[in-house]
Amino acid sequence: MNYCDLAPPYIRSIAPYQPGKPIAELERELGISDIVKLASNENPLGCSPKAMAAMQEAIKTIALYPDGNGFELKDALSRRYGVEHAHIVLGNGSNDMLELAARAFLTVGDKAVYAAHAFAVYPLATQAVGATGISVPAINFGHDLEAMLKAAVEQQAKLVFIANPNNPTGTFLSAPKLLDFMRALPPQILVVLDEAYNEYLPVECRYDSVNWLKDFPNLIISRTFSKAYGLAGLRVGYAFAHAQVADMMNRVRQPFNVNSVAQAAAVAALQDEAFVRQTHELNRRGMEQITQGLGKLGLEFIPSYGNFISFRIGNGMKTYRRLLELGVIVRPIASYDMPNYLRVSIGLESENEKFLSALAQVLGEAA
Numbered sequence: 001m002n003y004c005d006l007a008p009p010y011i012r013s014i015a016p017y018q019p020g021k022p023i024a025e026l027e028r029e030l031g032i033s034d035i036v037k038l039a040s041n042e043n044p045l046g047c048s049p050k051a052m053a054a055m056q057e058a059i060k061t062i063a064l065y066p067d068g069n070g071f072e073l074k075d076a077l078s079r080r081y082g083v084e085h086a087h088i089v090l091g092n093g094s095n096d097m098l099e100l101a102a103r104a105f106l107t108v109g110d111k112a113v114y115a116a117h118a119f120a121v122y123p124l125a126t127q128a129v130g131a132t133g134i135s136v137p138a139i140n141f142g143h144d145l146e147a148m149l150k151a152a153v154e155q156q157a158k159l160v161f162i163a164n165p166n167n168p169t170g171t172f173l174s175a176p177k178l179l180d181f182m183r184a185l186p187p188q189i190l191v192v193l194d195e196a197y198n199e200y201l202p203v204e205c206r207y208d209s210v211n212w213l214k215d216f217p218n219l220i221i222s223r224t225f226s227k228a229y230g231l232a233g234l235r236v237g238y239a240f241a242h243a244q245v246a247d248m249m250n251r252v253r254q255p256f257n258v259n260s261v262a263q264a265a266a267v268a269a270l271q272d273e274a275f276v277r278q279t280h281e282l283n284r285r286g287m288e289q290i291t292q293g294l295g296k297l298g299l300e301f302i303p304s305y306g307n308f309i310s311f312r313i314g315n316g317m318k319t320y321r322r323l324l325e326l327g328v329i330v331r332p333i334a335s336y337d338m339p340n341y342l343r344v345s346i347g348l349e350s351e352n353e354k355f356l357s358a359l360a361q362v363l364g365e366a367a
Contacts, residue, residue, distance in 0.1 A: 010108075010130045017120055021329050032327050036354050038345040039331040040232070041167070041197075041308045045282060045348075047230035047265070048275040054268035055234075058261045066260035073258070076267045077238060081210045086243040089250055090258045094196050094224035094237035097249075098161070099125045101192050101220055101239075104248040105158055106131040113152045114161040115143040117169050117336050119194065122161040131158075141302050141310075141338075142171030145181045152189050160185070163194040165201070168333050168343045170304025175207035182216050190245065192220045196237075197306040199228035199276055200283055205305065210240055217242040220249075225262075227307060228279050229269040234262035283307045286346035293356035297363060302341075310343045319362055326358040 004012055020039030027035065070090040077088055091097045098121050106112060108130035114122040116138045126133040134155055136148045143162060152160050162181075164173045182191065193209060209221050221240040226232035236258050241249065258266075269275070287309065294301050294311050301311035308331075313319045316339050320332045331343040344355060 008130065010127050014124060014127055015335075017124055018335065020331055021324070023329070026324060026327075026329060030325065032325075035327045035329065036347065036351045037329040038347050038351060038355055039329045039343075041227060041306065041345045042232050043228060043230035043279055043307075044286075044346070044351060045230060045275070045279055048269050048272035050268040050272045050275075051229070051231065051265040054264040055261050058264035061260065064260070066256050066258065066263060068256050070258055070263055073236075073238075073263045073266050076270050080270055081240065083210060083213070083240050084243075087213065087240055087246055089239040089241065089246050089253065090263075091237045091239065091253070092257045093226055093232075093235040094194065094222045094239075095121055096235075096253075096257060097220070097222040097237050097239040098122065098192060098194065099128070100249040100253055101159065101190070101222075102126055102129050102131070103252040104245075105190055110159075111155050111157040112159040112161065113148050113155070113157045115148065115163075115166070117141050117166070117338060118143070118161065119163050119167050120335060122163075126159075138169075140171070141169040142166060143173055145173065145177055149181055149184055153186065157189055160189060160191045161194065162191060163196070165197045165305040167197065167306065168308065168310055168331065168336055168338070169302050170306045170309055171302065172201070172205060172305040174205070175209075178207075178209075179212070182212065182219065185218070187216075187218050190218050190220060191216075192222055194222045196222070196224045197227055198223060200280060200307050201305055202284075213240060213242065217245070220245060225266045225269060228276050229266070230275075230279070231262065231265055231269060234259070234265055236262040236266045282348075283346050286349065286352050289349065289352050290344065290346060290356065293352070293359075297356075297360060308343050308345045310338065310341045312340055313342050314340055316340055316342050319359075322362045322365070323355075323358055326361065328355050328358045330355070 023035045074085045074088045102125035106129045110131040112126040113134045123133040224237040
């Protein structure tokens with residue numbers, strides 16, 4: 001028998017999420033070394049020394065289950081953002097937050113709205129619970145909030161996903177635009193504001209979304225320690241929400257979904273603001289280096305507010321494969337309906353230079 005037939009149709013039709021290619025995999029495939037991975041928006045500085053020390057200490061008690069309630073991490077987040085414990089949800093990366101929101105509030109027949117070219121997990125999380133996803137066409141690769149509002153209201157959606165900045169396009173929505181959207185949206189429609197790249201925003205673009213929670217109980221703010229804090233391998237994220245919303249998300253959360261090492265590292269990482277500033281500055285310089293390089297190569301790119309940038313290259317997959325042969329891993333984004341684009345993460349200066357040099361070689365070969 002075909003055991004796939006035992007799964008519901010909406011599960012069988014899911015196209016699994018494709019992560020960036022690991023360095024070890026490329027080494028095995030091509031037998032090359034000195035590989036630069038700029039595919040998964042990871043922090044090229046690694047993580048905070050304080051987080052590293054906290055992990056080493058936490059390892060001593062690894063035989064014990066972690067605190068399933070995450071008190072210390074919730075307390076650290078509470079002190080930083082002025083949010084009570086009852087309004088905090090912890091997760092196995094911010095992906096977990098997106099899935100918990102979908103599992104808690106969507107079911108077969110419900111609808112969720114998201115933008116075209118937005119993070120791939122939004123439709124995956126929606127489809128995995130049997131709900132229907134509504135993809136709203138983008139404007140200049142960014143969210144069309146007016147059209148998303150119209151779709152959410154007319155289709156009687158339960159949930160709206162918004163990424164700010166958006167991955168993989170890097171586009172940004174200003175605070176006034178987001179506030180206008182929230183004010184116009186009926187309160188029975190929940191909004192997941194995905195701020196995974198929040199720490200990379202230029203100072204002049206930053207806004208206090210956490211303060212909005214008191215006015216918008218239908219708002220869920222999702223964040224992560226995977227990007228600017230450099231803890232991607234530990235998988236730890238969190239969400240801020242109304243206490244009743246957080247309660248529902250916690251009811252479907254796996255027990256011990258954030259391990260003890262991750263909790264300890266996240267608490268320490270929050271205390272190292274100097275490391276986050278260093279990360280932000282490195283990203284600013286690297287973004288300038290790569291955008292200038294792309295400009296010199298005559299390539300169009302989408303201005304980005306994250307730690308990555310998407311650029312137009314023609315045959316994206318062909319260029320991606322050739323860059324792999326040259327020891328550079330970037331991210332093809334054809335699955336985002338952008339087959340003529342590639343996304344590259346901002347790395348160290350030397351990594352950025354290797355990418356630009358390899359890209360110039362590929363373009364030269366095609367000339």
